[in-house]
Amino acid sequence: MRRACRVSIGYPEARRAKIRRMSCEAEYFSKGFDWEELRAEIEANPSFRYHLLPYEPSSFAREAEADVDAWEQFHTRHSSGKFFKERRYLVKEFPELLSCGENAVLEVGCGNGSTALPILRANKDAIVYACDCSSKSLNRAQEVIGSATIGSFEDRFHTFCCDVCTNGFPPWLACNSCRNKFLQKQSNCVSESKEGNEPCFTNTCSREGYDGCIGGVDFITLIFTLSAVPLERMSRSINECFAVLKPGGMVFFRDYGLYDMTMLRFEQAKRVGFREYKRSDGTRSYFFCLDTVRDLFVGAGFTELELDYCCVKSLNRQQGKSMRRVWVHGKFKKPTLV
Template sequence: MDDDYLNREKLAKEILEKDKNTIPEFWKGKYKREAQKNWNLFYKRNTTNFFKDRHWTDREFVELIENKENGEKTILLEIGCGVGNFVWPLLDKNPNLFIHACDFSEKAVELVKENEKYDTDRCSAFVCDLTKDDLVENIEPNSVDLVSAIFVFSALPPEKMQLAVSNILKILKPGGKILFRDYGIYDAAQLRFKPGQKLQESLYVRQDGTLAYYFTIEEISNLFVNYGGFKQLESRYVIKQTTNVKRDLNVERVFLQAKFELPLNHQ
């Protein structure tokens, strides 16, 4: 690590250590219970105008555009699909891809189905709570080649993340892969939270009531490797310098990108 990185990490630690207080237990429980409601309100308010289409995903995860040698379709599950910003660019790029797209916001799924590109021969969208049995009620067990988890686990309370992994395991084929990208510790967004927005270590609530968790590599490895039984293929921090034009401020976004494979002998 270079000196600049170490200095930034030291400064970030100092900022986070100052915020020692967490919100009262009543509000912690309320925000966690109402996560689905708050995401639904988010999409009702913003519709398709908030997130941009994710044209970068196939550059980071080549599996999304690779085709099987036997010509069969690749089956992908996109968890936390939102309004389809991940789905539509991929369907355009890979005609041999079928996507199951799920989100626990009814409004988000409604907007996916209303999109002119929505074609049930290429895509199936449904409402799903990853921490319940909703996946196996909509997808055949052991039928999915790839699962994309792009900025979705950070929206879950930490104590429910293992439930989500357990449910993903039910529908993923042996040899299937998890493609993961989410918020990393010391991300600029984490450092901007004000006192009174911290629920617990690394977990915060935004002004709209949605949750945001900031991961370390060790936490993700523990979740998928030690608990889920996956083989880790890749795990790294991705650091992006961005500019806030209105405030004339350069900030450092930190994401965690990883790839995991389910062993062929997994039972």
């Protein structure tokens, strides 16, 4: 159980409020409950049994364009940005982001910029490349970060449209020289075309294994992104991350965990796979166990540094209900010698 936040007596109210926030933030991501106890409870409850049953996939092929369209519509509905909260906890969970200097950070599935913004705030030297399959979300991310008081962001925040699980990353991302050219010619071309056109700077970048490239990004953040990818395309996404990451670089991962409250709310008719669900708006969500995450990253060549369930118990004050949230926290490194 989380301890109550303690506040010293005698401090001015503003100071007490700051201490309270810092104390709560430090404890927010501690173990609020034991995941194994939750698992035993859920698996013994007959009303949740359908979540555990094997799932026979449908005979029709999944259309990647349908997933992209669903997210375009999602970001159109939530264009105000009020739906999202700035993920300030990331720099506490992944302190490497604070000391990465002028290294390049790639944010995969950036949404409205709620992950990139705290990185840019906390590290005045970091350069963030942000991609998303939704052009609407990229426009919103530019607006959000452009209106933030974080100094000259124009030289440190760069967006490009990319559906990594379908088309892969553009080759220039793995090459320092080609990334510089991208910054100079960003308005001309930002990713590979769905019609099969050649990617930018293909004369200097080799698509096959990026053999002709020198460099790559230093860090990659996958924050509540992989769960939106169909399970059969997740491996390609992780392999692409491995390809554009420098040797010694790291991936920071956080996503929905098995038996999270939101998973248990899905009706049986919303299942589209084992531990995979589709919302009424067409967007999908997968709920990870540790073994699935480990297999995906280790199978791509990564070394596991950290991997655990993040179990948080919070209170819905309006309804007076206790909510148990489960996320998977992971940190993976590309070996120095590959």
